[in-house]
Amino acid sequence: MDTKKLRQKILDLAIHGKLVPQDPNDEPASVLLERIRAEKERLISEGKIKRSRKSAKTTDTHHYEQDVLFEVPAGWKLIALEEIFILNPKNEVDDETLAGFIPMALVDDGFCGSHSFEQELWKNIKKGFSHFQNGDIGIAKISPCFENMKSVIFNNLPNGLGAGTTELTILRGILIDVKFYLYLFKTSWYINQGTKYFKGVVGQQRVNKAIFTTLEVPLPPLAEQRRIVAEIERWFTLVDTIERGKENLETSIKQAKSKILDLAIHGKLVPQDPNDEPASELLKRINPKAQITCDNGHYAQLPKGWSICELMDVAKIVTGSTPSKSNLSYYGGNFPLYRPSDLDAGRHTNTASEYLTTKGRDVSRIIPPNSIAVCCIGSIGKVGYIEQEGTTNQQINTAIPSLAIFPDYLYHLCTSTYFQNSLMEKSSAVTISIVNKSKMEHIKIPLPPKEEQARIVVAIDNLFNALDAVKENL
Incomplete structure (x- = not known):
């Protein structure tokens, strides 16, 4: 069993609204979007964030052509990412504040979305690095890190603050479930959107900025976002169990092959x-x-x-x-x-x-x-x-x-x-x-006698083929 493909299928169902049923009693995404916009205006008026220079209506489509995603379920909307996220925010804190420093190597690949960090005083890391805080999403914008799903929700940072590599784009969600969007950023659909317009030399290519700003993504009702996250994590826990069993079985198969060879060269197989x-x-x-x-x-x-x-x-x-x-x-x-x-x-x-x-x-x-x-x-x-x-x-x-x-x-x-x-x-x-x-x-x-050598080879091949068939059907 290809568990990576299984996880991707689960995420694909999730972002298409097919992992959990819709609930007509949920607040529609259109109402949620109005609340998000109102909150964004409040932050702008208080000087905490700046107004985007380009709205979703003025998307630079000649630089980025989005594939048709899908028809969203009732109660959902398709919305540009810049409508629901603050892009690359800045932290304004005292220089002596302890924070977490995260170079790219400390961001894990794959589906887990975890990271570690090094402790640093803010004055040592505030310049020349991306800023973030607990709850922000970081997405690698350089290959092959982007393709390897180096995307993460920052958590457990000292004083809730951090800085790190500028090869991470930081997204701060507004009134949304950031876990839903972290999982969306790990879907094959999103990775494909990001790799369509790579720029730069091979091995150091960067994704188009539009996938962090004007790319349209689904916005489910907030209650449904939370139900989807819970269901994804329930399924992922089951997949974890499968993977552990697969690893144990693969180890057992390897040990069995070693034992077969040991019996063979000691004259105990045939x-x-x-x-x-x-x-x-x-x-x-x-x-x-x-x-x-x-x-x-x-x-x-x-x-x-x-x-x-x-x-x-x-x-x-x-x-x-x-x-x-x-x-x-x-x-x-x-x-x-x-x-x-x-x-x-x-x-x-x-x-x-x-x-x-x-x-x-x-x-x-x-x-x-x-x-x-x-x-x-x-x-x-x-x-x-x-x-x-x-x-x-x-x-x-x-x-x-x-x-x-x-x-x-x-x-x-x-x-x-x-x-x-x-x-x-x-x-x-x-x-x-x-x-x-x-x-x-x-x-x-x-x-052994040459005739016995031939019998040993046949026995080994038959047993190994049977074990390989078990492995292939995991």
């Missing part, structure tokens, strides 16, 4: 078959130089027909390298250069971060398909099954399997806790963890 050629005989035929252990005190529980050998007995280990970046003729072709981040694809590593030309390929160490790439510098333990011929950078050691071991079995072995722990034990105690080629070659591994 039964042994006395008719299988023992692993020791297989190794003698394919690699007579292999140092084979069939059974001794240390490996007393080794299944019948299995052997212990070193990784290099069943695979050739190749350390990657990066062709010189100064030679532009090496880059821009179609030959994959795999990096640790590419190994996140796991069993289906078939695309690369960079691609080499034929010249770049000629100066690289070639990795054939069906090889197992293991990150051995930095993010030690990332494993990818290479599906397309390529090369790797120097952070990766690749095991090219011999005829003694199926590539799929070797992949599962390398992702097992046993192998991962062996890697960590051999990593150098330096600032950046390293497992060099020689150390990886000498990792001891359990080797």
Whole structure:
């Protein structure tokens, strides 16, 4: 279950007036709007706010074309935001007053609408920053923060006062339920309205000011705003429960996969078959130089027909390298250069971060398909099954399997806790963890008969597919 989409659907229903029923006894939004306008005039006459230079009737439509939102329910109105909010208000307080300072990093992403703050004297933060107080809404106006729903209602500020990044637009509501509008600002509709006319370079684009001023939004009756907020929060509490259960189940699935691999490499996932050629005989035929252990005190529980050998007995280990970046003729072709981040694809590593030309390929160490790439510098333990011929950078050691071991079995072995722990034990105690080629070659591994390897792979894949199906249906 995609809980983000579920939350967005709930909010979509809310702003369309479909989350709770309308009540004909509610004071209509038209009456609420008259009270809001009267309150705004009072604040203007008392000098607490300034009159807007542009009314909703003089919207600069050639700069911003609003999509048709919807027909509002009976008792609702569509109204420009500047009619019901004060934009970027200023706080006038004593310099020695303690307040909250909120840079963008302290505003949370997503649906929660929460924040933290740093305590500062007002004199230190009153200039060059946005001003706000408890109950104000702050909305990020720069990408990607805007798209990530960095919007918040400020609360619990020292003395109810705060200042912060100028990349937050501040909206102070007038006689409305600000929570209703915070949720509106997190809807996909509002985000889409804001991103239609981004300006600036990619990564530092800003939304059009009109989405904080002349953009028309629904104004339900105040009583209905409050009922909608209560219903949204009831549903969101249920979604929170689903997400916690999803996280717990995902953890359980991950643990189950780890246990399956543990059983597999200890000979407990499928039964042994006395008719299988023992692993020791297989190794003698394919690699007579292999140092084979069939059974001794240390490996007393080794299944019948299995052997212990070193990784290099069943695979050739190749350390990657990066062709010189100064030679532009090496880059821009179609030959994959795999990096640790590419190994996140796991069993289906078939695309690369960079691609080499034929010249770049000629100066690289070639990795054939069906090889197992293991990150051995930095993010030690990332494993990818290479599906397309390529090369790797120097952070990766690749095991090219011999005829003694199926590539799929070797992949599962390398992702097992046993192998991962062996890697960590051999990593150098330096600032950046390293497992060099020689150390990886000498990792001891359990080797089943080849026929049993095939049965193990089938069993693992069947069990993993079943677990993945459960995960996909969450």
